[in-house]
Amino acid sequence: MGSGGGRLALQSVETVSDSLVLSAEELKARPLRVGRERYHHQHPFHLMMHDGKLSRGQMQAWALNRYYYQSRIPIKDAIILSRSDDPDFRRGWRKRVVDHDGDSAQEGGIERWIRLAEATSLDRKRVMCCDELLPAVRYAVDAYLDLVKSRTFLEAVASSLTELFSRDLIALRMDCLRLHYPWLSSGLDYFTARLHQAPEDARFALQWVTEHAHTRAEQELAIAALRAKCDILWAQLDAIYFAYIQPGWPPPGAFRMES
Amino acid sequence: MGSGGGRLALQSVETVSDSLVLSAEELKARPLRVGRERYHHQHPFHLMMHDGKLSRGQMQAWALNRYYYQSRIPIKDAIILSRSDDPDFRRGWRKRVVDHDGDSAQEGGIERWIRLAEATSLDRKRVMCCDELLPAVRYAVDAYLDLVKSRTFLEAVASSLTELFSRDLIALRMDCLRLHYPWLSSGLDYFTARLHQAPEDARFALQWVTEHAHTRAEQELAIAALRAKCDILWAQLDAIYFAYIQPGWPPPGAFRMES
Numbered sequence: 001m002g003s004g005g006g007r008l009a010l011q012s013v014e015t016v017s018d019s020l021v022l023s024a025e026e027l028k029a030r031p032l033r034v035g036r037e038r039y040h041h042q043h044p045f046h047l048m049m050h051d052g053k054l055s056r057g058q059m060q061a062w063a064l065n066r067y068y069y070q071s072r073i074p075i076k077d078a079i080i081l082s083r084s085d086d087p088d089f090r091r092g093w094r095k096r097v098v099d100h101d102g103d104s105a106q107e108g109g110i111e112r113w114i115r116l117a118e119a120t121s122l123d124r125k126r127v128m129c130c131d132e133l134l135p136a137v138r139y140a141v142d143a144y145l146d147l148v149k150s151r152t153f154l155e156a157v158a159s160s161l162t163e164l165f166s167r168d169l170i171a172l173r174m175d176c177l178r179l180h181y182p183w184l185s186s187g188l189d190y191f192t193a194r195l196h197q198a199p200e201d202a203r204f205a206l207q208w209v210t211e212h213a214h215t216r217a218e219q220e221l222a223i224a225a226l227r228a229k230c231d232i233l234w235a236q237l238d239a240i241y242f243a244y245i246q247p248g249w250p251p252p253g254a255f256r257m258e259s
Numbered sequence: 260m261g262s263g264g265g266r267l268a269l270q271s272v273e274t275v276s277d278s279l280v281l282s283a284e285e286l287k288a289r290p291l292r293v294g295r296e297r298y299h300h301q302h303p304f305h306l307m308m309h310d311g312k313l314s315r316g317q318m319q320a321w322a323l324n325r326y327y328y329q330s331r332i333p334i335k336d337a338i339i340l341s342r343s344d345d346p347d348f349r350r351g352w353r354k355r356v357v358d359h360d361g362d363s364a365q366e367g368g369i370e371r372w373i374r375l376a377e378a379t380s381l382d383r384k385r386v387m388c389c390d391e392l393l394p395a396v397r398y399a400v401d402a403y404l405d406l407v408k409s410r411t412f413l414e415a416v417a418s419s420l421t422e423l424f425s426r427d428l429i430a431l432r433m434d435c436l437r438l439h440y441p442w443l444s445s446g447l448d449y450f451t452a453r454l455h456q457a458p459e460d461a462r463f464a465l466q467w468v469t470e471h472a473h474t475r476a477e478q479e480l481a482i483a484a485l486r487a488k489c490d491i492l493w494a495q496l497d498a499i500y501f502a503y504i505q506p507g508w509p510p511p512g513a514f515r516m517e518s
Binding site for chain 1: 297303394395397398399401402405490491493494497498500501502508510512
């Protein structure tokens with residue numbers, strides 16, 4: 001272990017010499033600490049966004065690239081559904097697929113995200129075809145699908161605990177977007193819906209993880225999965241920041257901002 | 260298709276209206292064009308390296324992160340071996356595994372890369388444990404393994420055609436490293452070996468692709484796989500540049516340079 005990883009390694013699976021099972025209280029406190037340290041609310045791209053420092057082209061790059069993440073969410077949730085043999089669990093989880101794909105009564109989160117992208121003046125087909133996606137954003141999102149497919153079911157569920165932190169970020173973001181990017185105001189329905197969807201989802205997942213992570217090793221696996229998910233969110237913004245905040249360079253073939 | 264992708268899209272599978280099969284000559288010319296446009300010899304991190312503008316800490320970050328790529332190469336080649344039912348092909352391909360893993364007569368490329376990392380003053384265990392790896396480097400390398408596992412066998416083989424371009428890059432790099440980073444000179448055996456290994460491998464793969472891509476659609480798939488591999492190499496350097504060239508920020512837990 002090098003110096004860079006030392007602090008966080010104190011929380012990692014490998015270095016847990018203490019096998020005491022965490023109490024429910026402790027198990028609720030640990031994710032919050034991970035969130036403070038690793039959730040993407042602290043990413044410089046978000047800080048610039050919230051300070052009103054991004055151009056329309058940079059907001060387009062964000063909307064276009066993050067579309068790929070949004071489009072994969074119901075696939076991710078269907079994988080998790082497919083891995084559960086508990087009807088109660090499946091009933092609790094399937095609302096996520098409906099939330100993102102919509103139904104006859106209301107449009108879903110993917111369509112709402114497309115309308116956010118349209119509010120930045122991007123054409124919906126250009127967004128949906130993903131031709132101009134940053135490869136590094138694709139890799140990070142695909143790593144999320146791989147996580148929920150190939151790791152334990154506990155880890156797959158625990159990786160969704162980032163929703164514990166998303167309500168606060170979304171509430172702040174909506175205020176900042178209205179203030180600094182008023183031309184986006186017709187595209188904020190996605191966030192409005194997530195304000196109540198995300199906390200519901202987070203409660204369900206945290207309750208399930210608390211009840212099903214019986215040993216200290218399982219508890220640590222769950223925390224590590226949450227950290228892995230934070231990495232996945234952070235890496236997407238790294239790629240976007242790097243390509244579109246000057247002096248960046250999108251890789252050959254990726255979306256280019258109009259000068 | 261947006262403006263950014265227009266030029267390169269002329270080469271993409273989707274937009275080929277012309278179904279004429281490329282001649283062997285044309286099929287050899289197309290990868291070279293992909294290389295000129297998309298190979299990572301043009302990446303700003305490499306340009307800075309070759310100009311002598313990187314610090315020891317930045318060279319450490321490169322060596323430590325690229326180790327993960329090196330460590331996955333024989334796994335990638337074993338996957339390709341496992342997908343072939345042609346003993347001739349397997350005999351031609353298996354040298355790659357030996358080149359990287361070594362044998363009783365000589366050490367392999369992975370060990371040589373570790374010695375390059377040691378020449379930057381990194382401890383070998385710190386490199387080999389991959390605890391401080393940039394998540395985005397991990398995702399890009401894992402996307403390479405996924406490509407050779409899940410796409411057609413032709414695409415898996417064709418993705419290795421980046422070796423067509425690596426000899427020239429390595430020859431240039433060795434001159435530049437000796438000139439600008441003389442403290443690295445004890446660690447260059449990896450590159451010395453690749454000077455003759457890479458062209459052998461590239462000849463074999465190009466010959467195989469030329470003989471086995473019969474239709475225009477197959478030829479285009481092969482070219483697209485080479486482009487996907489160029490993206491994978493480029494994305495690794497993006498992540499390294501972004502985290503370690505000022506003003507960058509490695510994500511929480513990743514290798515930090517000593518100030």
